[in-house]
Amino acid sequence: MIFFEILLLVFLIVCAVAVALTRQLWQAIIIFMSYSLVMSVVWVFLQAPDLAVTEAAVGAGITSILFYLALKRINAMQEGKKGGKSK
Amino acid sequence: MQLSSVELKLLRRFRKIYTIIAFLVSLAMAAVLLLTVFNLPAFGKAGNPAENEVIGRYIGKGLEETGAVNIVAAVILDYRAFDTLGETLVLFSALVAVIMLLKDEPGVFTRRYRERSQFEPEKDQIFRSVAALLIPCLLVFSIYIIVNGHLSAGGGFAGGAILGATFILYNIAYGIEKARRFLNEKSFLRFITAALLFYCIAKGYSFFTGGNHLPSVIPLGLPGSIFSGGLILPLNITVGIVVACVVYGAFCLFNRGGL
């Protein structure tokens, strides 16, 4: 059991480092989403089911949705500006 | 961005110095934190300094004082309910700030960036059928989590987030016009202010009555049944409504700059 727990913690650290090292923003957001999901499993190990449910719903779900929408809007603004220049 | 050569040189020098200083600072901070952790009491051992008489008080007397089986729900919605009131107000003020920053005139955003709208999956038949299957299940699940907050894991925050995600799914699958029928700007503000006002009244009475804020007129009921725990069940529903409204409102504002 301790082995599995340490594996999850190592996965968390690898995710955090990968977020720091990726060049693409959307890749960083997906990695951050999986980081939050693994974090909710870690909370089940720490005997905090309330935190696990809340992290899975709020941390992995809502935060990633917000990041995605912000990225989508930034991309839309970028393309709108390019289209305006070419016309 | 046009930079003259002098500015470019200065900028490069600044970046070099900044990188060195930042590296040193983060290294020093990691070293200090690791040293502190090595000297902390052992993880998971009974008798830690963190395990003091507070935990005994909450677990030994929580059930008879609040009627909630889930002690975390008893702590956040009964013993420390003012803390949660502040938290819901933080959520509300974050939503107000997002409205101030991102609200557009209706339709401006979509008109300006119409070429992006082909990526909206509004006309997708597969997505719509899956959403029609998923939305009722998600609704029941979120209501179960909110209503059972004092009996099992979950509560207003998790259930409210799932409820808001259900609204988001409905909005994406069926378009904003259909979603506006039950959650437009007017009903949205009405829901959220009614929920916050109810919370303030339900927990503000003890400013006048005094006391330790625990007894209420509602009987505590049989532990383990749905209608138990006094005010915890209505407060869970209130928090769930606020969280769902904030999540859905933030989605709408980020997506197209208006509800």
Next chain:
Amino acid sequence: MEFHLFTNYVEIAAVILFSVGFTTLLFHQNLMKKIIGFNIMDTAIFLFLAAKGYIAGRMAPILVEGANDPALYINPVPSALVLTGIVVSVSVTAFALALVLRLYERYGTLHLDEILYLTRGEHD
């Protein structure tokens, strides 16, 4: 003073995560990356707090019928604190993202240095 090098593995992971998030915050010039690093720092602190409340071999603080002996359950106070923190971190993230979107609308870039360059002389 005794050293707990390998028993405190959850706290060590939390501290490493905090350092990684802090490094991301310092070294990256992209504002979205900075917000993600900020979120990683948040979760690292929550992990540390929850680890302080954990006691091995005990149950989650949801009472089983007829057993309200405090020696059977873990500490509920860190769980309640962290529950507050998760929700507040989401609202902070939403606010920060809205600010970043406004900055992008005005200056057309997410790079902090370029934004600083473009704001030069605006407030004199």
